[in-house]
Amino acid sequence: MSGEGGLRARKKLRTRRALVEGALRLFAEKGYEETTLAEIAASAEVSTRTFFSYFAGKEDVIFFDGDTRLHRAVELIGSRRPGESVVELLVRAIEQSLSARPSAVGLDPVLGPVQVRLIMTVPALQARALLLLFDSQQQLARALARAFPGELDLIEASAAVGAIVGASKLAAMTAVERGDPPELVYAAVRRAVEVTVGGLTTLDRASRLTG
Amino acid sequence: MSGEGGLRARKKLRTRRALVEGALRLFAEKGYEETTLAEIAASAEVSTRTFFSYFAGKEDVIFFDGDTRLHRAVELIGSRRPGESVVELLVRAIEQSLSARPSAVGLDPVLGPVQVRLIMTVPALQARALLLLFDSQQQLARALARAFPGELDLIEASAAVGAIVGASKLAAMTAVERGDPPELVYAAVRRAVEVTVGGLTTLDRASRLTG
DNA sequence: TTGCAAAATTTCAACGACTGCAATCATGTT
DNA sequence: AACATGATTGCAGTCGTTGAAATTTTGCAA
Numbered sequence: 001m002s003g004e005g006g007l008r009a010r011k012k013l014r015t016r017r018a019l020v021e022g023a024l025r026l027f028a029e030k031g032y033e034e035t036t037l038a039e040i041a042a043s044a045e046v047s048t049r050t051f052f053s054y055f056a057g058k059e060d061v062i063f064f065d066g067d068t069r070l071h072r073a074v075e076l077i078g079s080r081r082p083g084e085s086v087v088e089l090l091v092r093a094i095e096q097s098l099s100a101r102p103s104a105v106g107l108d109p110v111l112g113p114v115q116v117r118l119i120m121t122v123p124a125l126q127a128r129a130l131l132l133l134f135d136s137q138q139q140l141a142r143a144l145a146r147a148f149p150g151e152l153d154l155i156e157a158s159a160a161v162g163a164i165v166g167a168s169k170l171a172a173m174t175a176v177e178r179g180d181p182p183e184l185v186y187a188a189v190r191r192a193v194e195v196t197v198g199g200l201t202t203l204d205r206a207s208r209l210t211g
Numbered sequence: 212m213s214g215e216g217g218l219r220a221r222k223k224l225r226t227r228r229a230l231v232e233g234a235l236r237l238f239a240e241k242g243y244e245e246t247t248l249a250e251i252a253a254s255a256e257v258s259t260r261t262f263f264s265y266f267a268g269k270e271d272v273i274f275f276d277g278d279t280r281l282h283r284a285v286e287l288i289g290s291r292r293p294g295e296s297v298v299e300l301l302v303r304a305i306e307q308s309l310s311a312r313p314s315a316v317g318l319d320p321v322l323g324p325v326q327v328r329l330i331m332t333v334p335a336l337q338a339r340a341l342l343l344l345f346d347s348q349q350q351l352a353r354a355l356a357r358a359f360p361g362e363l364d365l366i367e368a369s370a371a372v373g374a375i376v377g378a379s380k381l382a383a384m385t386a387v388e389r390g391d392p393p394e395l396v397y398a399a400v401r402r403a404v405e406v407t408v409g410g411l412t413t414l415d416r417a418s419r420l421t422g
Numbered sequence: 423t424t425g426c427a428a429a430a431t432t433t434c435a436a437c438g439a440c441t442g443c444a445a446t447c448a449t450g451t452t
Numbered sequence: 453a454a455c456a457t458g459a460t461t462g463c464a465g466t467c468g469t470t471g472a473a474a475t476t477t478t479g480c481a482a
Contacts, residue, residue, distance in 0.1 A: 008449060008458080037439065047461050049441095058439070085415040123342065130341035131334065137381055152414060158385040159378040159403035160411050166377015167370040170348055174369040192370035199410025200371050203363060204296040219429075219478060248468065258432050260470090269468070 016054050016064075017107070018044035023061040024111045024118075032122045059128050062118060069097055070136045077143040086148060087197050090164050093140070094193055098186060120176065133169070137161050167192040227265050227275075228318065229255035234272040235322045235329075243333045270339050273329060280308055281347045288354040297359060298408050301375050304351070305404055309397060331387065344380070348372050378403040 022043030026035040037058055041048045055061050073093050080089055119125045138158075145157035152160075171192035175185040195202060233254030237246040248269055252259045266272050284304050291300055330336045349369075356368035363371075382403035386396040406413060 006450080011449095012459085036437090048439095049462075050460055052440070053459075087411050087415055090411065126345075127338035127342040130345055131338040134337075134341055134381075134384075138385070141381060141385065154385055154389070155382050155399045155402055156406060156414060158381040158399075159406040160414060162381030162403065163374040163378035163407045163411065166380070167374035169377070170345075170352060170369040170373030171366050173349070174352065174365055178365070188366045188369075191366055192373065195367060195370040196374045196407070197411045199413070200298050200301065200374065200408045202410070203367060203371060204298055217479080222478095223430085247466090259468095260433075261431055263469070264430075 012054075015044055015046060019046070019051065019054055020061055020064050021108060021111065024114050027062075027118055028111075028114045032118060032125070059124060062115060062125055063128065063132065066132060067136075069100055070139065072100070073097055073136070074139055074143045077140060077147055080147040086144070086152060086160060089144070089147065090160060091193060091197070094164065094168060094189070098189060120173075133165070137165055140165075164193060164196045167196045223265075226255055226257060230257070230262065230265055231272055231275050232319060232322065235325050238273075238329055239322075239325045243329060243336070270336060273326060273336055274339065274343065277343060278347075280311055281350065283311070284308055284347070285350055285354045288351060288358055291358040297355070297363060297371060300355070300358065301371060302404060302408070305375065305379060305400070309400065331384075344376070348376055351376075375404060375407045378407045 019040060023035070023040045026039055026043060029035075037051060038048050040058075040061070041051045055064075073096065076093050076096055077089060084092075119129050141154065141158040141161040144161060145152050145154045148157075168189045171188040172185055175188035180188070230251060234246070234251045237250055237254060240246075248262060249259050251269075251272070252262045266275075284307065287304050287307055288300060295303075330340050352365065352369040352372040355372060356363050356365045359368075379400045382399040383396055386399035391399070
């Protein structure tokens, strides 16, 4: 057992990274559907069969860093500060998720945007991402209810998490699809959080003042 | 040209229904993954190849009644009543969606619950459903922004739709997974709408009054 | 009624994702 | 140096999906 985990483990890690990087590169070059599993395996110099001992399927290569963000968010919710309110805690969680930039350690930084573009572009990946996000929300709701025992039931916690995440998600996607630069995307999320925290009625008041 | 649309069209409709019903029955009996496309096609007495001239893929049979609900919701948003507020309009849309029971005309009523159970159970179908819902939300947000020209920008409309749908979705799923009967599921959605409309701060106030 | 053009169905071949299994190879240990 | 264990591989096979060509069915007109 030398280094961290022995030669065996280190080799596995290297192969794994090679698979991810090779896949991302190929996807960027030729497109997701057009890239074959055999090509990905070849790019990492393993057999097609071996690919499946690293990932459950083609889609999974993209989500190699899947639950990193989630775990931190759940932990944050779990470590509620004394006297902290539901809103304060949720807002803190959202802010943390937004500021978490580095997706994976030791991965070519050029490949980060590729991953994002693929997830937003390829329907199969989009669907998978939404599923992962949904499961995350369920865990967050449970964590939130646990953080406010006797004050917040599971339904209310679900409503709170679903509202703030749902609003952020749709607002962000709208901004992105519109071609907004990153700053405006963040601004959109902040506005979404504002609306969710203050309630949809604030939109009505705004329209009355304007009209 | 007898009946509605001629013999040709009527036959196509019958085959389509046969495919949907046969598929749902088989899925209920043997499970989704375990059911083969060949079996589905055979149950409707067509060749496997022909299946694909009715549906784009195996998943699509389940979502045969896909955009019915959506279209009505978009129309409802589009026909804003004079003086109606954002909240009133959105709440009306949610209520309409909840009360829309009959999923498909002329389909064996036993198969409705089967469809729901499959969508909630099979990951691939769950993911697909979330994708469809996401696209729906984008359309709803556009419709909402259009209904309040000059008062509501696209980002705010997205935030509003995302919040109310996201809260309803997660609250409903939480209730369902907990085993709540339909009435309690509706109650959960109503509570979610309430929280979203009033704002998440109402949860803080509640906790302060209680604690 | 017959005949023809368009539309629908079928057959066939092929590709890619994925899985089980048995054989082989590498690694870490005694 | 030999062994046990785990990783990798090749192979055969299933299933979803697609393209193309051949065949059948239907709608319509003469």
